[in-house]
Amino acid sequence: MINRSAFHKLSYGLYLVTACTPDGKKVGCVANTFQQVASEPPMVSVSLNKQNATTQAILESGTYAVSVIGQSATMDLIGLFGFKTSNEVDKFAETQHEMCSADLPIVLEHCVAKFVVEVRERVDVGTHIMFVGAVTEADVAADDAPMTYAYYHEVLRGKTPPKAASYVEEAPANPASEAAPAADAPKYGWRCKLCGYIEMMDELPDDYTCPICGVGKDMFERIEL
Numbered sequence: 001m002i003n004r005s006a007f008h009k010l011s012y013g014l015y016l017v018t019a020c021t022p023d024g025k026k027v028g029c030v031a032n033t034f035q036q037v038a039s040e041p042p043m044v045s046v047s048l049n050k051q052n053a054t055t056q057a058i059l060e061s062g063t064y065a066v067s068v069i070g071q072s073a074t075m076d077l078i079g080l081f082g083f084k085t086s087n088e089v090d091k092f093a094e095t096q097h098e099m100c101s102a103d104l105p106i107v108l109e110h111c112v113a114k115f116v117v118e119v120r121e122r123v124d125v126g127t128h129i130m131f132v133g134a135v136t137e138a139d140v141a142a143d144d145a146p147m148t149y150a151y152y153h154e155v156l157r158g159k160t161p162p163k164a165a166s167y168v169e170e171a172p173a174n175p176a177s178e179a180a181p182a183a184d185a186p187k188y189g190w191r192c193k194l195c196g197y198i199e200m201m202d203e204l205p206d207d208y209t210c211p212i213c214g215v216g217k218d219m220f221e222r223i224e225l
């Protein structure tokens, strides 16, 4: 048997994996699968969904960069990189970043450490490709604690993007488990079925879009507060 709950006992960090397409377009996504796999020389791996624009860019360029994000990271930043596609949105237009010596963008917002990786092996693992590579640059960017996947879920109440390696189809959440509203708060809230963002208002306007993942009103479900 496979008890899906066992996977929830695995611990991860949260990372922004970035790359450049051959024509110079900057792309990036959120991953929880970046890890060190050997020490001398330092080798790492990251597993990314084949449908991600970032995956395609890494397949073509053979390099990627990683920002380890700190606990101060906002849902805005995670939502931009985790729930939107680089095919439709320029994720770097308003995101503070630098170009490394390998000409890859590295996100600097809430970054606590950064890595640049040269791909040595590509392993097809079904829905995902695992890129094993050699670290060519690494540095600490801030002393803040790195974000863990558990902190993201428990404190930021973040959801798992459908294309993540750890995605498991979730049962509808129990509204009673949400924090109790203040006395003057609206009676109803609206939960984004894609990213989990909750808007506290009784009615959503017809032109409402999720501030995190950008979907429209029809992707929101009403929850009693």
Ligand code: FE
Residues within 6 Å of the ligand: 192, 193, 194, 195, 196, 197, 210, 211, 212, 213, 214, 215
């Ligand atoms: Fe959303």
